[in-house]
Amino acid sequence: MNPLSSLGWRPELAEHLLPGTVPARVARVDRGRLAVLAADGERRVHPGAGLHADPALGGPAVGDWVALRGELAVALLPRTSAFVRTGAGRTSTAQVVAANLDVVLVVDALTADPRLRRVERYLAVAWSSGATPVVVLTKADLCDDVAAGVEAVREDALGVEVLAVSSWTGEGLDAVGGLLGPGRTAAMVGPSGVGKSSLLNALAGDAVAGTREIRGDGRGRHTTTARELHLLPGGALLVDTPGMRELALHDDAAGVAATYADVADLAQDCRFRDCGHGGEPGCAVAAAIDDGRLDPARFLGWRKLQAEQHRQLLRVDARARAEERARLRALHRSLRDQPYRTR
Known part of the structure; x- marks a missing residue:
């Protein structure tokens, strides 16, 4: 071999x-x-x-x-794949967090109410990476209702497996390990303090990453300072990453569409192709919000990531900037030429 x-x-x-x-x-x-x-x-x-x-x-x-x-x-x-974000700060530079991945483990903790918008942001980038995203909810031993926490995320993370684990008790580790066969590569991504290093140590069966004590509010203190590829006992490879204070999208139209596939499908049924979903007649998205089929917070999360992705596209694509300028000029002309416009 x-x-x-x-x-x-x-x-x-x-x-x-x-x-x-x-x-x-x-x-x-x-x-x-x-x-x-x-x-x-x-x-x-x-x-x-x-x-x-x-x-x-x-x-x-x-x-x-x-x-x-x-x-x-x-x-x-x-x-073959890459988890890419825009570099921190006022920049449009792409930063490759990890490359040649089979799986992206989006890690969050079960120590508070599900932070769905944050999970959606990570999933948008994970879908664009070319790897398979999986949500891993850690610190199950500190959660009073694990099933409810998992279900809340599962309803939001369409088409994505959601697993609950405890690095302390070992609950759920076999399910995560089952994703990581010999020669397969995964990366753990998520904010600081959600238990990525503890999860790595539990999967490795040894203290390969430094951790600190859990605080009084159940949150850990993240100690990983650099991205690193680790070989696990079963032959898998796992990238541990430092917590990201900000995860800015980098040209992630496909990832946003995959993460919010339900909202995008609704938008296809709007009466007007250019519907802004802000009160136009025949808006299928607004109708879904009104009758309870779509969470308004999820809709706002979709619009926020769409707008962020569009701004990033304008930064890096000269043709997109030219088209945007032409669109704005046409809009201004149409407003100026309205017959009943107040002079």
Whole structure:
């Protein structure tokens, strides 16, 4: 058996290797160095300029495959999937959180009322990654009604498996482990303090990630400071990520549509193609809200992510900006030419 297959290697990647190079998988990205997993074990290598040859890829990320020549990583191999967000702050730069994933575990805790809008945001990015999203609700041992918490998220996370786990008692760990077969790669994403590091330790059967005590309100203190790829005993690979203070979408129209498929389907039944769902006659979305089929908060979450995705598209796409300017000019002309407009 090829030792690289246990690291998630795909034979078709071999055609992208440069002559005289060998493949390795990025386990951690540090300033000026990469920790990689190769056929002969873990190595520390220097990133070469070739890793940034394609600006669209954004440089090496945890989970990437690279071509090594000696102690130098000289090329980035094609990705099958990537969890991508817009970099923090006032920027439009894409930041790859983890690459070549099979599963994205969207982690939240059962220690408070379900934070559905936050879960929806993570799911929108997870759907766009090309991997399969799964919601994992941790700290089940601290929840008085686990079934109700899971059901609330399940009703909102359409088409997504929702699992409840306790890293303390072991409840639900087998179900999560069942998603992580040999050679499969998953990434845990979520805010600080929801128990990602504790979940990693429970799945690994050892303290591979630092944790701190649970606070009085049942929330943990997150200690992961860098993204890192871990090999689990069963042969799976799991990326632990630091908590994200903000998760800005990056051109995630498909992810938003998948996350809010029910709202998007309703919008298709509106009388007017350009319905703004703000009181227009024949609006199917408004009708669903009125008769209780659609939660108004879910509708507002959809509109918020749609608007954010559109703003991001205008930042990165010159053609979209030109079309937006043309649309606004046409709108202004139509308002100016109205016969009964007050002068």
